[in-house]
Amino acid sequence: MEADQSRFLFLLFLFMGQLSPELAAEVQESSDGSRVSRETVRLTDVPATMEFIAAAEVAVIGFFQDLEIPAVSLFHSMVQKFQAVSFGISSDSEVLAHYNITGNTISLFRLVDNEQLDLKSNDIESIDDSKLSRFIEINSLHLVTEYNPATVIGLFNSMIQIHLLLMMNKASPEYEESMHRYQNAAKLFQGKILFILVDSGVRANEKVISYFKLKESELPALAIYRTVDEEWDTLPRAEVSVENVQNFCDGFLEGKPLRENHESEEKTPKVEL
Structure with missing residues (x-):
C-alpha cells in the first residue's frame, strides 16, 4: 500500500497531476500529426483479429453485439483523431468469445506489455466523445512513449x-x-x-x-x-x-x-x- 502511495506521489510530483482541457487538446494535436484518411478494419474471424492486434503497437477494437447502438458511430469517429492507433470492429460471435467479451465492449490492446484494457457495457451506454478519447489517450503506450x-x-x-x-x-x-x-x-x-x-x-x-x-x-x-x-x-x-x-x-x-x-x-x- 505504501509503495503504491509513494508511486502515486512520485507521478504527481513529476507530472502535475490532473490533465487540463488545454493540455489534453495539446496532447491530442501532437499525437495526431499529419492527418490521412483512414477507416475502421472489419474483423470477421479469430485469426484475422489476432493478426490485426499483433501488427499494431496499440490497437483499439470495438466488440459490438449490436452494430446499431450509438457507440458504434462514435467509435468510427475516433479513427481520424488517433493516427498512431489501429482501429478494428467485430460482431462475430467466435471473435467475441475468444476475447471473453460478454457484452458491447471497446478494448485497447498494447504490444508493449500485452495488456487488454476494456470499456464494458455499462460504460459504453453513457460513453461520449470526451470519455472515449480520454480512454484511448491515457492508455496508448508504445514501444517508446513520449512523456506528457x-x-x-x-x-x-x-x-x-x-x-x-x-x-x-x-x-x-x-x-x-x-x-x-x-x-x-x-x-x-x-x-x-x-x-x-x-x-x-x-x-x-x-x-x-x-x-x-x-x-x-x-x-x-x-x-x-x-x-x-x-x-x-x-x-x-x-x-x-x-x-x-x-x-x-x-x-x-x-x-x-x-x-x-x-x-x-x-x-x-x-x-x-
Whole structure:
C-alpha cells in the first residue's frame, strides 16, 4: 500500500497531476500529426483479429453485439483523431468469445506489455466523445512513449514497474538517429521495461530532469526508475546506441551498484506540488 502511495506521489510530483482541457487538446494535436484518411478494419474471424492486434503497437477494437447502438458511430469517429492507433470492429460471435467479451465492449490492446484494457457495457451506454478519447489517450503506450500529462496515467497503470527515460531535446540534430536506436533497444526489453522519451526542450519537463539530479549540460541522459521501491540510476551524457542502452538496463536489472553521486544521498520525502 505504501509503495503504491509513494508511486502515486512520485507521478504527481513529476507530472502535475490532473490533465487540463488545454493540455489534453495539446496532447491530442501532437499525437495526431499529419492527418490521412483512414477507416475502421472489419474483423470477421479469430485469426484475422489476432493478426490485426499483433501488427499494431496499440490497437483499439470495438466488440459490438449490436452494430446499431450509438457507440458504434462514435467509435468510427475516433479513427481520424488517433493516427498512431489501429482501429478494428467485430460482431462475430467466435471473435467475441475468444476475447471473453460478454457484452458491447471497446478494448485497447498494447504490444508493449500485452495488456487488454476494456470499456464494458455499462460504460459504453453513457460513453461520449470526451470519455472515449480520454480512454484511448491515457492508455496508448508504445514501444517508446513520449512523456506528457496524458500518457503518465497509462504509465502509472501499467504492470511494468521499471521505466527507462531518455531525456533529449527533440530539436537536436542527433534526435532522429538516436530515437531509431532507442526504439530498437526497446524491443529487447518488451514486457520488462517501459521506454519513455522526455523532450528536454519542453519547459514543463525541467522538473523531471531535476528530479534525477541532472543538468542541461549532462544531456542527453538516461534515467532508470523502479516504481515499487523508488530505486533509480542515471547515465549522463549518454551515447544513445543499442549497446549502451542494453548494458545500462541489464546492469540495473542485475542489481549492480548505483552511481556513487546519489548512492549515499539520504532519501527525502516526495512533496506533492
